[in-house]
Amino acid sequence: MKHIQMKTFRTVALLLSMTLFSKGYSQDEAALVPFQPGGVQIFFYETMKTDLKRAYLDNAEAMDAFTTLFNTPGFYDQLGGIEVTSASSPSGRRATNERLSEGRAQALVDYLLQTYPQVNPALISKDAKVVDIDEFKSVVETELEFPGRASVQALLNNNLDENTLLTRLAGLPPNVVEYLRLNLYPKVQYARVRILKKPDPPAPPPPPDNDLRGLYLRTNTLELLALTPSLGVEYRPTDNLGILLNGAWAGWDFGKNKVNEETGLSVWDSNAWKWWHLSPQVRYYLGSTYQLYVGGEFTIGEFNFKKTQGKFLGGGVVAGYQFKLADKLFLDCGLGLGALSFNTIEEYLTDGYVDENGQPSSSGTHLRVERKKDRLWFGPTNAFVTLSYKLF
Numbered sequence: 001m002k003h004i005q006m007k008t009f010r011t012v013a014l015l016l017s018m019t020l021f022s023k024g025y026s027q028d029e030a031a032l033v034p035f036q037p038g039g040v041q042i043f044f045y046e047t048m049k050t051d052l053k054r055a056y057l058d059n060a061e062a063m064d065a066f067t068t069l070f071n072t073p074g075f076y077d078q079l080g081g082i083e084v085t086s087a088s089s090p091s092g093r094r095a096t097n098e099r100l101s102e103g104r105a106q107a108l109v110d111y112l113l114q115t116y117p118q119v120n121p122a123l124i125s126k127d128a129k130v131v132d133i134d135e136f137k138s139v140v141e142t143e144l145e146f147p148g149r150a151s152v153q154a155l156l157n158n159n160l161d162e163n164t165l166l167t168r169l170a171g172l173p174p175n176v177v178e179y180l181r182l183n184l185y186p187k188v189q190y191a192r193v194r195i196l197k198k199p200d201p202p203a204p205p206p207p208p209d210n211d212l213r214g215l216y217l218r219t220n221t222l223e224l225l226a227l228t229p230s231l232g233v234e235y236r237p238t239d240n241l242g243i244l245l246n247g248a249w250a251g252w253d254f255g256k257n258k259v260n261e262e263t264g265l266s267v268w269d270s271n272a273w274k275w276w277h278l279s280p281q282v283r284y285y286l287g288s289t290y291q292l293y294v295g296g297e298f299t300i301g302e303f304n305f306k307k308t309q310g311k312f313l314g315g316g317v318v319a320g321y322q323f324k325l326a327d328k329l330f331l332d333c334g335l336g337l338g339a340l341s342f343n344t345i346e347e348y349l350t351d352g353y354v355d356e357n358g359q360p361s362s363s364g365t366h367l368r369v370e371r372k373k374d375r376l377w378f379g380p381t382n383a384f385v386t387l388s389y390k391l392f
Helices: 002-021 059-070 094-115 133-142 149-156 162-170 174-188 221-225
Strands: 040-044 079-088 124-131 190-197 214-220 230-236 241-253 256-259 266-269 272-286 292-305 308-324 329-351 365-372 375-390
Touching: 040 059, 059 094, 059 190, 079 094, 094 124, 094 190, 124 162, 133 149, 133 174, 149 162, 149 174, 162 174, 214 221, 214 241, 221 375, 272 308, 292 329, 292 375, 308 375
Parallel strands: 079 124
Antiparallel strands: 040 190, 079 190, 214 230, 214 375, 230 241, 241 272, 256 266, 272 292, 292 308, 308 329, 329 365, 329 375
């Protein structure tokens, strides 16, 4: 009958241990999880003994389970650790129980290393408890009837420190102490082994968005530094091909009012910084990373700088390199070489007046001072350090 009770307890304890030990590991504990099934086994020891006996209670069953587990193909490749936890009974002197608990843990470690020499000793950790109060509480709860059960439960529920609890248990009536010694204390004279497997490798990060096809929004930081708002778009139907339209516009005038000495009229002395351009471009990206590119560009625009205005158009070749700053953000550095034709160039004065608010009147007219010859420029036609963001 006693053996049947122990076997029932062992089954319940194993199921409870495997359930508890398979949940909630933190990264600090390396997230090791028990091998299932057979990854948790409990070994029992005789009172006041530290040697591990196969024939004692169900130790043979636990040893056979480990034999099956350790001989599983690929077991040692997955082995991440072996935790050995031992405890003594809540009776006797603390120094004696401490020695018994440490001896039982070491006996089990020696058994594992002798029986399975492939085990790396560095993977084994020991935790020798003097008394496992929580385990003893579980044993009392599963033992529904025994002499003094109410008194024992009352002591366990009073949250007493370990020394006080052991003293109170030893002071119970002799028949209760004897029953605990013979029937319940052997159930907490144990060593529990938990075989841990290596955690699964972390999932790889999601691959970066290497599909360069899509629509991009662009702005040239060099034009922004020149007080010229810049905006452009690029459509890439393939990784290699880019079709762009870049544009910029500035409409500043830093002039001031000036009195015409001959007419006495107040006129606006222009100091303009006004210009715009549109620049369609086609480029071809080279290599396996599609960062280096070459292409062609056409440019058209008008300018009005410090009383000189005109139009320009031209084009040429462009080349550059695109750096990837983030998943969808790029830095595009390039240079254009070709020809620009400047025409309808003239210098002018502004005749007119200012209104009561000090603003130049829209009725003021530009008076041409000089019509200049058209010019043709060969050389750099464009430079850009452009931020490009992939919209979709």
